[in-house]
Amino acid sequence: MELRRVGPAALVGAVGLAVLVDPVAAQSAADTTTEALINDLNDLLLVVGVPIAVLVEGILIYTVWKYRKNDEAKPTPENRSLEIGWTIATAVILVTVGIAAYGTMSSAFVSAESNQALDTEQDPVEIKVVAQKYFWTFEYPNETVREVTGNESATSFSNPNTLVMPTDRPVELNITSKDWLHAFHAPEMGLKQDAFPGQWNSLLTQANNEGEFQLYCAEYCGAGHSNMFGTVDVRSQDGFEEWVTGQTGG
């Protein structure tokens, strides 16, 4: 069969396959709003990028094969419409990718900054994340807990190494360090933020699924760094409230 006919057919097939086997789309629904936003952008970039890569490489391989026995190179004739065409196509692709990336990066769920005005319907649950060699402490400054007297009141409490948070409610993590550089990293939830001494860095997210997720320190911080694990324990809203009320204030 002539290569002239096989080439385009193979290209179309390769592009179709690349879109079908998108590994991100095959994953289960995202565990947090943050992860969903990042996955959606990743999907879009793959859908735009993979066909272009296959097309360009396909044309390159086809051309090398077709002209492999040519001895003399002939000068390329000018083709203005082709040049205008690829300039516009490139511009359209770059602007599309730029707008999509800006849309994701400007979301407070992806790039939360300290004291950023949070545009959420519910007040977020505020949790302070304190890193130190070689463990995590999670402080809950605003939740209502049961006091020793049996009364319920808003008071702060803390929990070591396990970050308990509710589903379907925004959660604001304010992250700092007591000694030196650490980093909060829960990869399955799409969350990562540096922990610096004397500075608060924020993450805003909302969990979709209950479950336990691994938390790591993602900044080499000394001999115990590889053991600086924690757990993110995502519970239903009722389960979370129950857990909070069961804590004792002080």
Ligand SMILES: [Cu+2]
């Ligand atoms: Cu660390």
